[in-house]
Amino acid sequence: MKLLILSLTLAFTACTQMKPAILPIQTVMHGERIILDARDSSHKKTEMLSYIATNCQYGIQRLGDEWTTPNRITYTESVIKEKKPDVKEIKVIEFVTFLNVQRALRNSNIYRGEVFKLMECNENTDRLTHYTPQENPTGKSVVIGTISVIIDGREFSERALSFPMNPSRDDQFTVFDARATSVRNVVTELVERVSSKL
Numbered sequence: 001m002k003l004l005i006l007s008l009t010l011a012f013t014a015c016t017q018m019k020p021a022i023l024p025i026q027t028v029m030h031g032e033r034i035i036l037d038a039r040d041s042s043h044k045k046t047e048m049l050s051y052i053a054t055n056c057q058y059g060i061q062r063l064g065d066e067w068t069t070p071n072r073i074t075y076t077e078s079v080i081k082e083k084k085p086d087v088k089e090i091k092v093i094e095f096v097t098f099l100n101v102q103r104a105l106r107n108s109n110i111y112r113g114e115v116f117k118l119m120e121c122n123e124n125t126d127r128l129t130h131y132t133p134q135e136n137p138t139g140k141s142v143v144i145g146t147i148s149v150i151i152d153g154r155e156f157s158e159r160a161l162s163f164p165m166n167p168s169r170d171d172q173f174t175v176f177d178a179r180a181t182s183v184r185n186v187v188t189e190l191v192e193r194v195s196s197k198l
Contacts, residue, residue, distance in 0.1 A: 039095060075187065160185075
């Protein structure tokens with residue numbers, strides 16, 4: 001487990017490779033599209049939020065649309081069409097995922113200390129990228145996802161977390177597999193939660 005955490009940290013800082021999560025398509029997409037992607041354009045792109053250790057966004061990477069196949073918008077539409085074929089319109093206001101390895105990176109920083117406790121963020125300062133002490137008491141690396149959609153005039157918002165790990169201790173299971181699994185878990189859970197409320 002410690003080796004996987006170290007690998008996650010190194011992979012985060014190197015950013016030399018990514019492995020998209022494969023999402024299960026529920027049905028063959030046909031007919032008129034009923035989904036509108038109204039997300040902020042920045043939420044569609046992969047980006048390191050900060051390289052400065054004292055910044056609240058240090059150690060956090062936005063995982064853009066290329067981190068899933070198919071993309072999360074197409075997946076959302078396919079699931080809702082399958083479960084609720086009478087839905088007329090889906091408007092996606094927000095659907096974003098982040099990898100937060102802030103604690104691991106700060107713990108490896110030789111300049112860490114009491115000052116960094118003052119820089120930590122929480123749900124009150126950034127609900128998209130940070131976890132609460134209750135959600136992640138030991139500060140493990142985590143993928144965080146948030147969705148906000150309007151479906152036929154009704155608004156739905158959900159949030160989910162997944163911790164990248166190697167559940168089977170398979171030697172062939174890489175840090176990129178762990179990350180892809182977490183992205184898949186978060187995206188599918190968010191869409192499932194929304195569709196179950198329709």
